[in-house]
Amino acid sequence: MTSLPATTEKRLGLVIDLDTCVGCHACAVNCKEWNSGAQASPLSDVDAYGADPSGAWLNRIHTFEVTPADAPAQIVHFPKSCLHCDDAPCVTVCPTGASHKRSEDGIVLVNEDMCIGCGLCAWACPYGAREMDPVENVMKKCTLCVDRIYSETLAQEDRIPACVRTCPSSARHFGDFNDPESNVSVLVAARGGIELMPEMGTKPVNRYLPPRPKTKAAPRPDPARPAASACAATPKAEGFLGWLDAALDRLG
């Protein structure tokens, strides 16, 4: 059993905007590319060119179809990675201390030198956010790119997780949830950011911004409403070409 810090100085995490995510997988692939080349062991792929390719990923995009009762079916793309929970069951279940949550910033990490590959943490995580590396036999998970955000060699603007830096539609945001003025706290307040599965009691740090309501079949507008000044007025009784005369008169 490994203990959790009672509080953490910062609570670093992600806000993921489901209203903006187009499901392009950019975050997942750049994450794998960065983290496979990081100080930790690679994120391996087995049967890479064969019948059943699989590999370790720290972030995956899931796609759901939702069919509201009164609107057309819609698709929601749902990127999922470790949520860096305050009450992280993957930490408390770890028999070696490899899985731990940092007191300074709340990031949940795995010390691969101590990981025995027992897989208990993956069983304990209700989100399925941990993956056993098929070659290295150690547990892999999102690090919030801890080797980027504290890097002294990267430019200041690049000290953010790879997934956030690469996201083409700016659907991913990184910051400190303990700071009410941070970009992530402001977004969550403005857009009603939600916890994932709060009933599990894990107190996840990451938040998701829900899709905004879609346009439904709105009532038919009044076709006789006055048209805008810039484009002249409603046609007169003599029809479109009559309207045209009036419009041209206004142009002078």
Place this chain on the structure above:
Amino acid sequence: MNQTSGAQGTADGGIRKTTCYMCACRCGIDVHLKDGKVHYIEGNRDHPINKGVLCAKGSAGIMQHYSPARLRKPLLRTGERGSGEFKEIEWDEALGLATTWLGEVRRTDPRKLAFFTGRDQSQSMTGWWAQQYGTPNYAAHGGFCSVNMAAAGIYTMGGAFWEFGAPDWDRTELFMIFGVAEDHDSNPIKIGLGKLKARGVKVIGVNPVRTGYNAIADEWLGITPGTDGLLILALAHELLRTGRIDVDYLIRYTNAPWLVIDNPDGADHGLFARGEDGTPLVAHRATGEIASSATPGIKPALKGTFGLPDGRQATPVFELLAGKYLDPAYAPAAVAERTGIAADTIIRIATEIAEAAFEREVIVEQPWTDMKGERHARMIGRPVAFHAMRGISAHSNGFQTARALHLLQILVGSIDCPGGFRFKPPYPRPVAGQPRPHGGACADTALAGPHLGYPRGPEDLLLEADGETAQRIDKAFSWDAPLSAHGLMHMVISNAHARDPYGIDVLFLYMANMAWNSSMNSTSVMQMLTDKDESGNYVIPKIIYSDAYSSEMVAFADLILPDTTYLERHDCISLLDRPISEPGAMCDSIRWPVVEPDRDVRGFQSVLLDLGARLKLPGMTDAEGKPVYADYADYMVNHQRKPGIGPLSGWRGTDGSKTGRGEPNPDQLQRYVDNGGFSEAHVPAEALYFKHANRAWSDWAIAQGLQDGPVENIFQLYLEPLRKFQLAARGKIKPAAPEHHQSRIAACFDPLPCWYPPFLEDGLDEDAFPLHAITQRPAAMYHSWGSQNAWLRQIHGENALYVPGAVCDRAGLEDGDWALLTSPSGEIRAPVRRMDAVNGSTVWTWNAIGKRSGAWALDTDAPEATRGFLLNHLIDELLPPKGDGRRWANSDPITGQAAWFDLRVSIRKDPDQSGGESLPRAKPQKNPVGAAPSTVSHGRERAQ
């Protein structure tokens, strides 16, 4: 080996900035090296296209670079065509053989070379090579891609959607996107959508399938395929009916006031009335007096009938236009059933367009002067932006549909204004500034001009003396496809096989998977490539192919010239070709070898120049017969298309101080490298909008070498070249259209945008084939390239057929079942997945996931080959025979664009659910590059 051990250094080994080639988007990338090897790729923050972001494909480029499918050495076929049996040969032998084959053809009949380059981004160079060689048979892949979009845009307004223009993401108030699924400009569109979402701007997606961009659209119109034109013209109907159009814009920038001759039996009926100098005429609104449309300050009539000085009658375009679209046939209620969009919805969206355009106008406080010399105090914008791509254009009515969308944009005055659609330099470039097509072929002689161009009328067709037979093997610029500005690559193999209009000797292809996913009816195309004549020789005698990877097409070639990966080569993304400009900046870029190849491969463009020198082609050899260019890098710097104009615009002049025009600069490539791989010249503030009519833009474009002088660009709502073809179809002008083309030209070549049903529906038994079938391009896979990618194939390793729930219920299909999908020309077996976020009469799948077993260095039992499938097998390049016994091309009749999305099918559950494999399956091809590794541990060598 510890996640907790802190920051990794990324920069040791250095960062090299070049240009991505994982799709046609061409983003800037920072390639991180470690120990001299490619270690990590991320977006270049300074780059005008992607501004630091990078998509899944771009990040997975590292796996493409290390792909086990990379070709290693030139190959000579040893087995039967299609088998994949080759022997490795040296470059000298390969180039010697190619020179012999190509030299013999050039000495005798250059038409017998068909040189077609697929997803080539060096078309200005490959086209120039083909021109110097002298074959009329050259084009790239636009004919099976989206030429309808390009041609409709150029003919109508001098620019196009594609990647040649962009919405004004920062200012638009309403965005409507038609038929776009991760097509061109993929990262700029995603960046733009992110901006709209952050500003709360409404996005309306029009697409039969609600994935990707359409998934996040605030409103989705799940339109029936092939009916976009009807929806658009119904919106135009509503805007006209309610008087919500920008009349001032129409008078200033379009041919709305031009007079159209009304002379029903004349050879001039429907042409513009012109003055003695050829300038179109208008009528004074107040007096009816006839005057030149170029008269400064004229207030022209938009309606009425006017007598011309010679007694003929004429009517302004606008009256014809209004009459056409106000017709009840275009009323929302009349199109609702066919489009699948409710009339109320169409009416509401027309209102939303009008509200955004006219009640939320955007003003940029920037004075400017128009081409007639009038000074404007500010730039007033109609902030409605549209974008569209293959979904509306890959139909047999795609050209007119794309024209209809431009008509809609122009009616509300939203082209190149603040908040609207914006041209990217070098556009706008209207037909007046475009070449005509060039054909003809003489032994040992270069072609007189560029192959591809924009015909002004039947007089520009490339026909033999009989006025009917096509000069080109693909029949581009013939009566089959008069305005085929990008050629018809998809017809080359079938025409060459049929020896119609003639047989060829050498088929020379570059990076186009024509034996598989880039051809209609792949099975029959493979047969055409392997068919032999009565003497036992292949009907298509010699095939040379260049590619970097072991694709399906490789197996069908006789001689393989192996290309490099995109990180090992020089390239220029040129303003002469398909540049990377943004609306506010003229941009181009390069690729350069950030690492050297570890195989015996050469960049294709360098090989082509080498072949050109061996063949002694003009421009490629000097007076002493020596090569002019050492390689492609040398060409990029020193080639001049006109004095001072070369492939790259940045750092020209002997000291690198000039932009656009200037002498070659020997240090030019280093300057590009130093600047991150690209050049960016900002458009002056006064020239940022209204480029079609802006004096400051014209002056700047001339100074930069984008145009030689002022070019008039009046938006062509009424397209006179189409009217000329209609007159040719009535025998009124020469050359006259052959009789069997006449009715089709009369019906489809409407000078005002029109809608007609997709050709496949003509005579179709709707009950037998009730469903539409289309593909969407996935965001994480580009054509066939991604399957060899260890990471991307974990995302899209197989494809399912997505079937509307109600259709599943009727057919008794459940998730995972195998269905038989039948079209008028074929049948496939595919795994089913139920889906409701799709048009109710449409089934769809991801594009180009299915692979031939043995290709791309995948194991022969890879899911791409066993469960993946292509719709191509259901699509014939010819339509079913009609009453006259002729079979028409399955293409747009105006441009020849392949009508991929006209496909109609029926679906049923396969009575035999036992086998787990898709059908049809081609016999496996032998893999010439060796087995792939079973495990990938990217970074392992660096961690140790």
